[in-house]
Amino acid sequence: MKNKQLQMRRMWKYFVEATVEIIEEEGIDKVTIRKVADRAGYNSATLYNYFSELSHLKFFAAMRLLRGYVEDVSLFINKGESPLEQYILAWECFCRHSFKSPELFYAVFMMDLGDQPERLMQRYYESYPADLLDVPAEIQPSLFERNVMKRGISLLDRAVAAGQVPKANLTAINEMTNLVWQGMMAAVLNNRLEYDIATAEKRTMGYIREIIRERAAD
Structure with a gap:
C-alpha cells in the first residue's frame, strides 16, 4: 500500500x-x-x-462498539445442532444485543445511510479485518450484509436444504421474523412500550419462535 x-x-x-x-x-x-x-x-x-455524511461516521463507530455482538453470534450459532436451531440462536443473539444497545443497532441496521449502504459494511471490514478473525467462514457472508431482511437467509436456506423448512415458507419466515424485530425496535426507540427492555426482548424472541414453529411445520 x-x-x-x-x-x-x-x-x-x-x-x-x-x-x-x-x-x-x-x-x-x-x-x-x-x-x-x-x-x-x-x-x-x-x-x-x-x-460525506454524519450518518456514515455513526455507522462505522457503532460497528466498532458492536464487536461483542460479532463475537457472541459465532458462539451462539455453534451451539445449534441443526440449521434451523442455528437460525433461532442467531436471532436470540441478535435480540439480546440489539435491545441492550438499540441506538447502536439503529445506526447500523435501520438508519438512512444514503446511497449504497452495503458498501459501508464492506469498507468497515476492510479497515478492521481483525474483527473477523474468530468468525467461522460460513457465517462471514451474513456479517457483510447490512440489510436485516437478507442477513438470515443463508441459515434459512440451509434449513430448507435439510428438510426442516418448506421452501415455500422461507420468504414468509424471513419477512415475518424481521418485521417483528423492526416493529419492537421502533417502539423501543420511540419510547412507546408499556414494559421494560427485558420484556421487549423476551416477547420479540417469543413471537419469532412462534412464527418459526408454525411455518416450519406446514
Missing part, C-alpha cells in the same frame, strides 16, 4: 475512533461533525474529505 493510501486510512480511523469516544462518553445522539473533528485534532473541512 502506498504512503498516501496509508495516510488516508490512518486519518479515516482517527475520525472513527474519535466518534467512538464521543458515543461512549455522551451518547450517539450527541455526535456532531464539529465534535468529531475537534476530538481528532482536525477541522470539519478535513473530515468531509473522508465522510
Whole structure:
C-alpha cells in the first residue's frame, strides 16, 4: 500500500475512533461533525474529505462498539445442532444485543445511510479485518450484509436444504421474523412500550419462535 493510501486510512480511523469516544462518553445522539473533528485534532473541512455524511461516521463507530455482538453470534450459532436451531440462536443473539444497545443497532441496521449502504459494511471490514478473525467462514457472508431482511437467509436456506423448512415458507419466515424485530425496535426507540427492555426482548424472541414453529411445520 502506498504512503498516501496509508495516510488516508490512518486519518479515516482517527475520525472513527474519535466518534467512538464521543458515543461512549455522551451518547450517539450527541455526535456532531464539529465534535468529531475537534476530538481528532482536525477541522470539519478535513473530515468531509473522508465522510460525506454524519450518518456514515455513526455507522462505522457503532460497528466498532458492536464487536461483542460479532463475537457472541459465532458462539451462539455453534451451539445449534441443526440449521434451523442455528437460525433461532442467531436471532436470540441478535435480540439480546440489539435491545441492550438499540441506538447502536439503529445506526447500523435501520438508519438512512444514503446511497449504497452495503458498501459501508464492506469498507468497515476492510479497515478492521481483525474483527473477523474468530468468525467461522460460513457465517462471514451474513456479517457483510447490512440489510436485516437478507442477513438470515443463508441459515434459512440451509434449513430448507435439510428438510426442516418448506421452501415455500422461507420468504414468509424471513419477512415475518424481521418485521417483528423492526416493529419492537421502533417502539423501543420511540419510547412507546408499556414494559421494560427485558420484556421487549423476551416477547420479540417469543413471537419469532412462534412464527418459526408454525411455518416450519406446514
